[in-house]
Amino acid sequence: MKLITAIIRPFKLDEVREALTDAGVSGITVSEVKGFGRQKGHTELYRGAEYVVDFLPKLKIECAVTEAGLEAALDAVAQAARTGKVGDGKIFVQALERTVRIRTGELDDDAL
Amino acid sequence: MKRATPSPSFPRTREPSDFAVATKTEATPLDSRVRGSDGTRKTEGAHATIGVTGCIASLAAALLLPATVFAQEAATIAPTPDKGDTAWLLLCSALVIFMTLPGLALFYGGLVRAKNVLSVLMQCLLVFSLVAVLWALYGYSLAFTAGNAFIGGTDRLFAGGLTAASLAATFSKGVVIPELVFFVFQGAFACITCALIVGAFAERVKFAGVLLFTVLWFTFAYTPMAHMVWFFPGPDAFTDPAAVEGVLAQSGFLFARGALDFAGGTVVHINAAVAGLVGAYVVGRRVGYGREAIKPHNLTQTMVGASILWVGWFGFNAGSALEANAVAAQAFVNTFLATAAAVLGWTAVEWLGKGKPSMLGAASGAVAGLVAITPAAGFVGLCGALAIGAIAGVVCVWGVGGLKRRLGADDALDVFGVHGLGGIVGALLTGVFAAPALGGSGVWDYVTQTALPGYSIPAQLWIQLQGVLVTVALSGTVSLASFAIVKYTVGLRVTEEAEREGLDIASHGEAAYEH
Numbered sequence: 001m002k003l004i005t006a007i008i009r010p011f012k013l014d015e016v017r018e019a020l021t022d023a024g025v026s027g028i029t030v031s032e033v034k035g036f037g038r039q040k041g042h043t044e045l046y047r048g049a050e051y052v053v054d055f056l057p058k059l060k061i062e063c064a065v066t067e068a069g070l071e072a073a074l075d076a077v078a079q080a081a082r083t084g085k086v087g088d089g090k091i092f093v094q095a096l097e098r099t100v101r102i103r104t105g106e107l108d109d110d111a112l
Numbered sequence: 113m114k115r116a117t118p119s120p121s122f123p124r125t126r127e128p129s130d131f132a133v134a135t136k137t138e139a140t141p142l143d144s145r146v147r148g149s150d151g152t153r154k155t156e157g158a159h160a161t162i163g164v165t166g167c168i169a170s171l172a173a174a175l176l177l178p179a180t181v182f183a184q185e186a187a188t189i190a191p192t193p194d195k196g197d198t199a200w201l202l203l204c205s206a207l208v209i210f211m212t213l214p215g216l217a218l219f220y221g222g223l224v225r226a227k228n229v230l231s232v233l234m235q236c237l238l239v240f241s242l243v244a245v246l247w248a249l250y251g252y253s254l255a256f257t258a259g260n261a262f263i264g265g266t267d268r269l270f271a272g273g274l275t276a277a278s279l280a281a282t283f284s285k286g287v288v289i290p291e292l293v294f295f296v297f298q299g300a301f302a303c304i305t306c307a308l309i310v311g312a313f314a315e316r317v318k319f320a321g322v323l324l325f326t327v328l329w330f331t332f333a334y335t336p337m338a339h340m341v342w343f344f345p346g347p348d349a350f351t352d353p354a355a356v357e358g359v360l361a362q363s364g365f366l367f368a369r370g371a372l373d374f375a376g377g378t379v380v381h382i383n384a385a386v387a388g389l390v391g392a393y394v395v396g397r398r399v400g401y402g403r404e405a406i407k408p409h410n411l412t413q414t415m416v417g418a419s420i421l422w423v424g425w426f427g428f429n430a431g432s433a434l435e436a437n438a439v440a441a442q443a444f445v446n447t448f449l450a451t452a453a454a455v456l457g458w459t460a461v462e463w464l465g466k467g468k469p470s471m472l473g474a475a476s477g478a479v480a481g482l483v484a485i486t487p488a489a490g491f492v493g494l495c496g497a498l499a500i501g502a503i504a505g506v507v508c509v510w511g512v513g514g515l516k517r518r519l520g521a522d523d524a525l526d527v528f529g530v531h532g533l534g535g536i537v538g539a540l541l542t543g544v545f546a547a548p549a550l551g552g553s554g555v556w557d558y559v560t561q562t563a564l565p566g567y568s569i570p571a572q573l574w575i576q577l578q579g580v581l582v583t584v585a586l587s588g589t590v591s592l593a594s595f596a597i598v599k600y601t602v603g604l605r606v607t608e609e610a611e612r613e614g615l616d617i618a619s620h621g622e623a624a625y626e627h
Contacts, residue, residue, distance in 0.1 A: 044405075045468070046407055046470075047513070048513030048516050
């Protein structure tokens with residue numbers, strides 16, 4: 001099992017969700033986050049005070065997938081979230097040790 | 113506040129209603145200057161500034177006896193307040209109150225961080241209420257009864273003698289208003305002036321410190337300034353050239369010198385701004401100032417507040433005519449135009465200089481224009497108002513940028529950069545654009561009931577500058593002493609921990625928003 005964590009542009013959420021569903025991923029968790037990568041922030045000016053805002057709003061999507069479904073899910077996110085400009089985000093993959101479906105008690109692949 | 117005269121370009125027609133009061137003239141007050149036989153100019157002030165001027169005092173009548181004799185000129189018929197004037201001034205009083213609550217509170221509240229918004233709203237509400245009470249107890253008496261050139265007397269202490277039958281003078285001979293109307297109109301000015309100050313030291317000051325400072329500053333800075341600029345015995349006292357000297361001797365110091373301040377450029381704006389600047393220095397900078405982003409939390413709220421200020425300012429400026437007449441209309445229209453010009457001026461400079469026109473900039477421009485037209489409102493023509501507004505809008509951009517950096521104080525909400533600088537610009541430009549040659553009304557002579565000939569811009573500018581300097585000196589000194597007293601008694605500044613947590617929770621035990 002793998003845990004996919006993707007940082008994407010907020011307006012790309014619907015496309016990414018559809019692509020993941022098509023790739024067989026049955027559930028995702030979404031959080032609103034702020035951060036920075038290579039994309040520059042922007043400047044805000046309030047009367048005489050200028051602030052450089054480095055942390056830009058992004059969405060973090062987390063989904064657990066089986067080993068077999070990993071590549072399809074990665075492709076789905078990468079394709080759907082891409083605009084080709086700096087700031088499209090990143091995808092991280094981590095090994096996942098255990099998964100439990102709370103309602104039934106199913107474990108690991110069966111719980112995905 | 114006020115005095116104004118119809119400018120020569122005005123058709124001086126009389127409405128039929130003008131004949132309702134036998135002695136009513138359309139003229140409104142202004143300072144009168146009289147030329148002595150030696151060729152020197154003496155000013156006799158009849159200007160009014162805050163409105164009210166003391167007319168009250170002047171009238172013994174006001175003192176207790178309803179139909180009394182006014183000033184030295186015994187009216188053949190006891191004047192009766194005009195219903196239109198009374199209605200207008202009551203409405204204007206409500207508008208000026210609306211400027212503070214909620215106008216100023218929202219304007220300031222939106223500019224602070226979310227963790228401090230309630231503290232600012234609370235300071236505005238409590239300062240307003242505190243000053244309203246003090247106004248009745250002793251403030252009104254010290255500001256608007258006969259005393260000496262610098263402070264009034266005790267005739268109205270604890271509102272003594274202030275009844276529905278009391279009358280106050282206006283800026284026209286023989287025209288009066290109920291003194292209660294004058295009392296509440298001027299009281300609203302006192303309240304907003306004290307509330308203006310809190311923007312300078314927002315987000316780090318102790319609530320008890322704000323209240324104690326307000327009591328001290330209101331007593332020793334506001335009441336003498338109001339008296340010096342606005343108090344005079346009323347137009348009826350100017351019976352003939354020989355009476356002028358004596359009338360001026362009973363008037364406020366700056367009034368007698370001939371300083372023009374229609375609605376409070378010195379008394380309200382410069383006065384409060386200097387107090388704020390001193391406070392910003394004494395209280396010190398906010399934690400993280402210059403290192404962390406300290407941004408306005410709700411500019412929508414700020415825009416609503418600025419708009420309420422603009423609407424309320426029609427009462428502030430046009431009400432300062434103390435009558436519902438052409439001078440009030442002049443002040444109203446000037447308040448409409450100068451503010452718009454200032455919005456355009458600030459926005460243009462910001463757009464050209466910084467690349468983007470901001471909403472906060474446009475709203476700040478509106479306030480700068482309102483401040484600048486305040487002393488000039490009833491004295492200048494429409495083009496003069498446009499010029500004053502545009503200049504103030506442009507200059508105040510520098511006030512919140514270059515000047516602010518140079519001063520080095522953390523004037524949190526730019527009280528000095530907008531109100532102080534805008535007030536000074538307006539006070540000085542009043543001396544320029546009040547000139548009849550530039551469409552202004554000139555200086556009114558109550559004796560001859562005409563504008564004085566030979567208006568001199570340099571001479572009036574010098575008088576205006578004196579008004580500014582006196583205000584800066586008095587407010588600066590009183591503020592410094594008051595903050596020192598507060599600092600070593602109830603304390604001036606919250607702990608760093610409380611400041612980081614936010615004053616809403618730390619000082620008031622509540623939060624504005626659920627996150």
